[in-house]
Amino acid sequence: MTQQLLQQLVEMRGIETQYVDAWGNPATIAESSKAKLLNALGYDTSSDEKIQSQIAQDVQSVWLSPLNPVQVVRRGEDITLSVRLPIELVNDEHVLTVTLESGEVLTHAFTPVDESMTTMAHIDDVEFHEYVVALPLDLPLGYHDVALSADGDQIATSRIIMAPQACFTPDPIKQGKKIWGLSVQLYCVRSENNWGIGDFSDLAQLIEKSASVGADFIGLNPIHALYPANPNACSPYGPSSRRWLNYLYIDVTAVEGYDDASVQALVSSDDFNKTLAHARNVEHVDYEAVAHLKLAALRAVFDVYDAKYLTKSTKQNKAFKAFVEAGGESLDMLAVYDALQSSLKAQGKESWGWPVFPEEFKDYHNPAVAKFKKANEQDVKFYLFLQWIAAQQLEQASNKATEAGMTIGLYRDLAVGVSEGSAEIWGNKDLYCTDASVGAPPDILGPLGQNWGLPPMDPRKLYEQAYQPIIDLFASNMASSGSLRIDHVMALLRLWWVVKGDDAKEGGYIYYPVDDLLGILALESHRNQSLVIGEDLGTVPEEIRSKLADNGVYSYRVFFFEQAEDGGFFSPSHYPVQSMSTLTTHDMPTLIGYWHCLDLELGKEIGLYPTQEILDTLYTDRHDNKQSILDTLHGHGSVGDNVGRDVNYVGMNQDLNYGMQVHMAGGSSALLSLQLEDWLQMDKPVNIPGTFDEYPNWRRKLTQNIETMFENAQINELAAKLTHARKQASNK
Incomplete structure (x- = not known):
């Protein structure tokens, strides 16, 4: 049984x-x-x-819920609601009152017994009937509140989400324009002025310089909020909150108040400048040093700004308060979490995340947390201020893209989850299943499977919360950008759950309400004029690819994975138009690393491959793949005779590197994304999946400052070739 x-x-x-x-x-x-x-x-x-x-x-x-919590309806579809009532009420007149987002109120009266009954049940000896009630109202796109009442008494509430049929696509791309852009991890960026980590001013400069050589977008890895009190928890894919921003990207020197004498005394000190020189010069981002510098300087700037504006009736204070009010509980939760974690750390207490906080602080809604917030009001205000400044600086960078005439401008990246100790879970424990983690079954990228340490949302709880958490995520991550890339987009359909203590391969898939989530995605996409890209790599059922395409989501096509059964590589001219193509990703080796098998060497060193046999097979496959790539490139005339045809005698050089990039530019994908690392011919990867301490993930910097990068004639020549190839592809 x-x-x-x-x-x-x-x-x-x-x-x-x-x-x-x-x-x-x-x-x-x-x-x-x-x-x-x-x-x-x-x-x-x-x-x-x-x-x-x-x-x-x-x-x-x-059965005891007369209405479902939420219903997503596409524009053009009939609206029907399931209504469940005890039999003694089915002959009474009921009213459905719909309050539109605009505030307009519409009503529809009905008698349940006159509607179509679908099923019945007995609950505690009471007979319940379920009816499908047609709602003959023309509702605009948006989020609308529904109330069911009888005899003037409200019985239940619900929400109707009216969504478009598909996501937004900019007109130039609809009309066949093919564009290219650069993908970058913002923390990797070097510049003459930053403090050892790329910042929003660097981003603005990168946008201007890239646009000047033909790029139509800059793609960012997630810029989600991490942990000010725990800076070494630096993975952009394991954030504290996906709704808010990483304050480390603030350019402190661009914040009003930086020129004040009190701030200048701090940043001019010998100790400060010694740490600053170290942070700028080290090969990998030193998050501890950068956080030490930025928190000290930002606190000093905040004290100046707060005294001047945020304690008085000023336009700045009104704007700040409006930002805080719009951020609601989510923003307050993050600011309180950051202040609390910082306080616990200062007391020498264990503080990596809420699971190790003192019992009274383990939930945002606990009375002790409210008491802490009141007693530490200024600290909380400081962290609210950081989010406000970060949002302003990101918007200013995005405006540079608009001014430069980029077709898309910034595209942002939405991580699949948050880490276990995150503020996002701390404030909504009901939604997350903390005894499990998101991951992936064994696949080509991870032969042992992957466990990402990110507790998943419970799909039923998400539904019961009327999808508000996912609405907030989509909306906030489309802000100040022209496109959103959704990491592991299969999460809209299903997620691989791994129970705590189990190996990744012992997990299982749990399904999510994909059609509802895609409807919400389409609605937010139109509201924010944001093109949507779905990272559909790994174990992908075919039905999700076609469903994503039908919903206007752009596929993510990586050259190295686009292989035929005979081992040959598909020509990029055969990729779907509705896609963004790329050569490599942040989870893969650079072109030099791939060609010289540096990733396999690294993997062996850190124990990624369980047997020598697996590693030998990978080397053999790589050798065969490289030969197929040479065959493809020569077959399409993408490289000249200065690049050999026999893999045994061809190393990676600039002609081959740039040839592969131009080869991709001639393809049919509407968007082409290229890595700055490959422009700079770097050999080390930014991340090795499946590793934690074995490799300095998310720390490796670019080898050149962005100021000098675009003074390189060869790079500018490559950019011109890419632009030309994209124009030719647009005219095919």
Whole structure:
């Protein structure tokens, strides 16, 4: 009986028991994994009685809710609502009141028994009926509140989200324009003025210089808020909050108040300048040093700015207060978290994240947290100020792209989750399943599978919260940009959950309401005029690719993964037009690293490959792939005879490097993204998936300042060739 009951619960909660792996083979998750995943979702699977009781509770909770929490409807579709009522109410007149975002109120009266009944159930000896009620109203795009009432009494509330059919695409791209741009990890950027980490002023400069040589966008890795009190937790894909920004990207020298004598006394001191020189000159970003510098200087600037503007009736104070009010609980939560974590660290207490905070501080909603906030009001205000300044500087950089006439401008990157100790989870514990982590089953990039240490959202809780957390994520990450790249876009359909303590390969897929999420994505895309790119690499079911395409989401095509069964590489001219193509990603080696197998050498050194046999196979495959690449490049005339045809005698050089980039530019993808690392012919990767301390991930800087990079005649010549190739591709 237990297995049957477990399977019933597995199906109710959207756990997928069978899937097709990255190599096209059928795979099944273990029976033990089913129970563990249900445990992570909060179920007790220790006996038949307990499982039956929980199934009954789940069913009962649905029937006792007259309306669903939320419904996503596409423009042009009929609006129908499921209404569940006890039998004694089905002959009474009911009213659905819809309050539009604009404030306009619309009503529709109906008698349930006159509508179409779909099913019935008995709950505690009461007979309930479910009806499908047609709502004959023409609702505009947006978020609308619904209330169900009878005899003047409100019975239930819900939300209708009216969404467009597909995501936004800029007119030039709709009309066939093919563009190119650069992808960059902002922290990697060197410049003459930054403090050992790239900042928003560097970004503005990079935009201007890139636009001047033909680029139509700059793509950023996530710039989400990390941990001011724990700067070495630096992965952009393991943030504290995905709604807010990493304050380390603030250019302190550009904030009003920096020129004040008190600030200048600090930044002119010998100790400060010694640390600053170190932060600028080291090969890898020293997050501890950068945070030490920026927090001290920003605190000094804040004290000046606060006294001058934020304690008086000034336009600056009004703008600041409006920002804080718009940020709501989410912004307050982050600022309080940052102040609390900093305070605990200063006291010498364990503080890496809320799981190790003192018990009374483990939840944002606890009374002790409110008391702390009141007692540390100025510290909290400081962290609110950092977010305000960061948002302003990002917007200023984005405006440079608009002024330069870039077709897209900035594109931002939305991480798939937040780390376990994050502020985002601290403030919404119900939404996240902290006994599990997001990851990936074994695939080409990670033969052992991957565990990313990011607790997943519970899809049912997300639904019960009327999708507000995901709405906020999409909206905030489309701000000050022309495009959004969604990391691991399959998360809209399903996520690979790994239960705490298990190996990644022992996980299983849990499904999410993909059509609803895509509808919300389309709505926010239009509201923010933001093109959407979905990173659809790894184990991707074919149905999600076609569904994403139908919803206007651009596919992400990486040259090295676009191979035919015979091992040959597809010509970029055969890529979908509705895609962004690239040669490499932040999780892959640079072109030099790939060609010289430096990634395989590194992987061996740090123990990524469980057997020599696996490594030998990877070397053999790499050798064959490189020969296929040479065949492809010569076959399409993308390189000249100065690049040899036999892989045994061809090393990576500038002609081959640039030839591969121009080869991609002639392709059919609407967007082409290239890595600055490959422009600079760098050999070390920025990240090695599956590693933690074994390699300095997310720290490696670029080898040149952006001021000198664009003075390089060869780089400018490459940019001109890319622009020419893109124009030719547009005319095909």
